[in-house]
Amino acid sequence: MEEDTRNIKALKMLAIDAISNANSGHPGIVLSVAPMLYTLATRHLVVDPTSPKWINRDRLVLSAGHGSALLYSHLHLSGFDVSINDLKSFRKMGSRTPGHPEFGVTPGVDATTGPLGQGLGMAVGMAVAQKRLEKQFGKLMDHNTFAIVGDGDLMEGISHEAAEFAGINNLNKLVVLYDSNEVSLDGPTSRSFKTNERQRFASYGFDTFLVEDGDDIDAIDAAITKAKASPNPAFIEIQTIIGEGAPNEGTNKVHGAPLNDEALSVLEDNLDWHLAPFEIPAEIEASFHEKVGDRGIAAHQAWEKEFDASSDKAEILRDFGSNVKVDESKLETFKVGTAAGGRNIGHTALNDLAKQVPNLIGGAADLASSTKTEITDGGTFSADNPLGKNIPFGVHEFGMSTIMNGIALHGGLKVFGSTFAVFSDYMKAAIRLSALQKLPVIYIFTHDSIAVGQDGSTHQPIEQLAGLQSIPNLNVVRPGSPNEIVSAWKMAVESVDRPTVMFLSRQDIVELPSDNSATLLEKRGGYVASFEKGKLSAILMATGTELALTLEAQKELEAQNIFTRVVSMPDQAKFMQQDVLYRESVLPNNQRRRIAVEMGSSLGWANIVGLDGKIIGIDSFGKSGASDVVIENFDFTVDDVVAEVKNLLFKMEKVG
C-alpha cells in the first residue's frame, strides 16, 4: 500500500513536471485520475510495453485527451518507449508527446483523443472488433477495452450514441471509468447538467458501479474486477477531486493552466514529494515495470505460444496485415448501356469485394435499405451473433463513425459505414479523426444530390462534397459511371492509410462509351472520358451522374460543330497530385475554356476551372419536388449545359 501511494505520487508528479516544463497543459485531470489509472494499469491492464502493438493487448482509451501528460507519465513509468526526454519535450514541436494523445505518434497510445466524447465512441468500436474476433478466434482475442472519460465526454451527444450501441450489443468487455469530479472548464458542472450518469448508463443496459473515494485504490480495484466479470458493458463512476492537492483543488481554476511555482510548492508539500523535476527514484520505476510491464510481458509470451500453435495464425496475421489486394478479374464490370442506381451498383461492388475480403464488415445508420450496403448472407451483428457482417448502427451517424474508427484502430477488420450524403454533416468531427489517424475506413454516402427530390432541402446535399474535400488526408470520390463505382470501391478497400468517402446516387447512373478505362480513377483521379472530335473549343468536366449529362452535351455540341472534350474527375485531389505532364495531357494549361458540371457547391471546382471558365454548380439550398423537376429547375439539362458552353465561348471570343 505504501508502495502504491508512493507510485501514484510519482505518476502524478512526473505528469505535473511535464506540464510545468512545457508551461502548458492540464494539471486538474492528472491529479484526479492518477489513482484510477494507476489501479487499472498495475492490477488489470494487460499490455506489453516492449510490444505496444501486440494484437491481444487490452485497449486503453483516454477519452479525456487533455490528460495526455498523465498518460505519457504512465507510459514512461511502465516501460514503454517514452523517455524522460520525451516528457521534457511535452507539447513541443516534433515530439512524441503532443498536447493531446495521437495514435501513431506515441507507443502505447491506442487512439487520438481530445475532441471530447469521441474516445468513448472509439472504445466502443474496439470492443465491437474484439467481440467479433473473440467469437472467431477464441481466447486469442479475449482482451478488455477500457475507456477513461470525464464530465466533458459525457456531456457530448456522442456519449449517448456510443453507449446506446454498446448496450444493445452487449459489449461486455468494455469498461468505462468515469472521472466524476463535477468540474469542467467554465466552472462547476452543476451549471450545465444534473444528470444522474449511473441512471443514464443503466438505461442503456450497462452494469453500473460507484466508487465514492477516487483515492481508494482497493475500491477502484474491486469495482474494475466486478466490471470485467459483469455480463454487460460496465460503467464505473469514480468520484474524484479535480486538481487534488493543488491550491485550487475542486475548482475549474486548476483545470487547464500549469501550476505556478507557489501552487507547485503547495502540491509538493501536500504529496510530501521533494525531488527535482523529472527525478524518479529507481525503485519506483522498478515497481512499475514489475506491476505493469512484467505482468504484461508474461501474458504476451503465453499468448504467443498459443498463437504459434493455433490453426488460425495465418488468418489472423492476414487480417491484421494492412495489405488487401483485390483480384480485379473477379469483380463484375458493367457494359455500355447499363443504367442503374449508383447505390445499386455500389451494392454489387461491395458484395463482390466481400467475397474476396472476408474481414470486411460494416453497416448503415438505419438506412441500409436505402443505401444498399448490406452484405448478402452476411448476417446481422448483434449480441447473439458477433460474426454478423452487417452492423445495424442505428440512427447514430456520429456514433457509427467513431465506432468505425475504433474498429480500424483495433485492427483485424476492414470497416465501412453508410448514410445519406446530407447526414455526413452529423459525422464531420469523426471523419476528421479518421483522416487524422490515417484509418482506411470507408464512408458510403448515397442520395448524393438534389436528385433526392421530394424529401426536399433538408435531405439534399449541396455543400457536403466540397466540405469533405477540404479535409486533409481523405479520399473523396464521386464516381461518374458504374465502372468507376467498382474502381472506387476497390480503391477504398485497398487503401492503407487514408479513409475514403464515396458519393453515390439514388437515381440511375449510366455506363456510356469512354475513350479511357474507368479504372484510371484509381491511378489518376481524373481522365479524359471522351476526346474532342475536331478542333478543341472547350473542356467539360463532371462527376457522378453529371458525367453522362456532359457526354450528351458534348454530342449535341458536336452536331453544331463545336468540339469539346469531356473529363471525368471523380477524385479531384488525386488528379491534382499527378505529375504535370499527365495533368497537361488532360487539361492543357493554356486551355481556359473550362466548364465544370456538378450538382453541388461550386467552391471545390475553382482550383481546376480557374477565373475564366464556368462552374455549373448549386450555391443555394435544394427544393422539394419530383427528382426530374428539381434537376430541371436547377438547370442541369443537356440544353442548359450546351447553352452555358456557348455563352462561355462567346464571352471568351469577345475578350479575345
Next chain:
Amino acid sequence: MEEDTRNIKALKMLAIDAISNANSGHPGIVLSVAPMLYTLATRHLVVDPTSPKWINRDRLVLSAGHGSALLYSHLHLSGFDVSINDLKSFRKMGSRTPGHPEFGVTPGVDATTGPLGQGLGMAVGMAVAQKRLEKQFGKLMDHNTFAIVGDGDLMEGISHEAAEFAGINNLNKLVVLYDSNEVSLDGPTSRSFKTNERQRFASYGFDTFLVEDGDDIDAIDAAITKAKASPNPAFIEIQTIIGEGAPNEGTNKVHGAPLNDEALSVLEDNLDWHLAPFEIPAEIEASFHEKVGDRGIAAHQAWEKEFDASSDKAEILRDFGSNVKVDESKLETFKVGTAAGGRNIGHTALNDLAKQVPNLIGGAADLASSTKTEITDGGTFSADNPLGKNIPFGVHEFGMSTIMNGIALHGGLKVFGSTFAVFSDYMKAAIRLSALQKLPVIYIFTHDSIAVGQDGSTHQPIEQLAGLQSIPNLNVVRPGSPNEIVSAWKMAVESVDRPTVMFLSRQDIVELPSDNSATLLEKRGGYVASFEKGKLSAILMATGTELALTLEAQKELEAQNIFTRVVSMPDQAKFMQQDVLYRESVLPNNQRRRIAVEMGSSLGWANIVGLDGKIIGIDSFGKSGASDVVIENFDFTVDDVVAEVKNLLFKMEKVG
C-alpha cells in the same frame, strides 16, 4: 368521443391522401402519431390559425419531420392557410407543403425538421426563450412548447445534449411527446437500442409519463395535463403502432413508402372511411375549427387586450421586430498600433453591443473563459435566473447550436454561441439549419488557426473555414484587424436573415495603418487595405492575423522595389457579390499575380486567386508545439511570404 374518433380518421386520411397523391412520403408515422397530435391540438395547443405568428402561441415542433403530411393535415383542418390544393401539391416543386416541414414556407410550421433529433434541440431553445421572456414580461409570454419525437430522434446524440440542458435549466414549459413505436427505417428498434427512455429522461431531471395505448386520447390528454403542470420539463412516452390499420402495421415496411391501392383499401376498411381522396365532410372541418381555431382565436384576442394595456408593449414589439440598428459611434474602435487577442477585441465589441441591444444573449459550449464571450454583469442563465444573459451551454456544441436556432425561431431575442473553431465540426448539421431557416444567429469561433499551438492537431482548425464557406446563406467572416472585428460583430447583430460565423484568433491581432476603413467589410466584404506605392507587381490577399503579415511583407518587398497591393478579404462571399466595377477596382481581372495568405485550407481561395496565382495555405493537419514555432514551421513568416511573391513573379515572367 365519436366525434373525436371521426376527426382522427379524417386527420389520418387527409395525410394519407396527400402521400398517395404525391406517391411519396411516410404513412407509418401518420397513423401512429395522429391520435396524440389530435389530442394535443384539440385539447391543449393554443394557436391562432388566422395569426400563425402570434408571439405567445404555443410552439409545436414535429421533430420527426418525415411526418410532415400529418402536420399539414392538422394545419388544414384546424384552419391555417393550408388548402386542400396545397395538400394536393404535397412534395411538389414550389408548393407550401414540402417533403419535410420548412419554417417560413408553411403557415403554422414553427421549425424546419427532418434531420433527426434537431427538432428536439430547437424546441429546447424555444423553451429557453419562453422562460426568459416570461420572467421579463409575465403572462404575456406564458405559452408552452411541445415537441413530438420518434425513436430516430431519440437515437441521435443531440437528444442527449438538448435534454440534459433542459433538465438542468428546468425548462418546465417544455413537453416532449415520444411516439414509441419500436420501429425505425431498417427494422425493429430492438436491433439498435434497448434504452429505457423514461429512465434516461428521468436521469436528466425530466418528469416522465407513460401512455400504454397510443389510441387512448383520454390517457394522452391526462398525461399532457399533468406534464404541463409538472414543475420540470416533461417526457411522455406514448406507445403506438407504426402504420396502424395498414397491412404492414407494426413493421418498417409501412415507414417510408406510400401505401399501394390494396393497402389503402385495407386501411380504409379498417377505419371504415369510404370517401373520395381529399374529401372531408364539412362537419369535421367545423369541429376542428371549433376545437383548435376558435379556442386559439379567443385566447389570442384575450391576450391582445392585455398586450395593448401592457407597459411592456413597446419593448416587446421592438424585441420581436427584426431590425436592430446599432449606433456605430458608441462602439469602441481601435487605434493604429493596437495589438490584442482577437477574442479579447471580440469581447469588447460584444459588450459594447450588448449595451445597445438589451435582448442580446448567448454563451459558450463550456469555453466562455477561453472564447471571451461573457457579457459583463449580464448574469448567468439558470433555472433560478432566467434573465441571465450568459448561457452556460455545457460541453454541448451541437446542442448549443440547435438551442440557438430554437431561440431565434421563437423570436424576441438575439443569440450568439461560441466555441473553438475546430469544434464547429460538431455543430455542422445545425449551422446548416441556421442558414436554411434564415436565422440570424451568431457563431463566434475562436482559436482560429494552427496558432493554437500546444494543444496540437486535434485542436487546430484547418478545413473548418473553407467548409463553412461552402454552406449557402451563411456569412463567414474572418476579420483581419481589431476594427474589422468590431464591424463584423455589428454586421452580425444587424443581420436579419442570415446567420454569421466569425473566426477570431487567440493570439494578437494588430491594427495597422490602412488606406481604407475597416467598416468597408460590412458593405463590401473585401477592400484594398494598402495600395501599391509604385508599378503594381502583385496583389496580396489575406484574412485574420495574416493581414498584418502581408502588410509587413508588402513593406519588405517595397524596400526591394517590388510594389504590391494588399487586399483585406474578411468576407469572401460578400466581396464576390459586389458589382464588377468595385471588384475590378480591388482586383483587376487582368492582374493574375495574386497571392492569398491564410492559415487554413486552400480550397476556399481558388475562386479568387485563379490558376496562375499562389495560395499560401495549409492542406495538412496541424502540429503540437509553441504557437510561434508552429507558425514558422508552416512557413507563415514575412520572409516566406516575400519569397513566395518573388517566386511567383519569376515564374510568371518566364511564362510571359
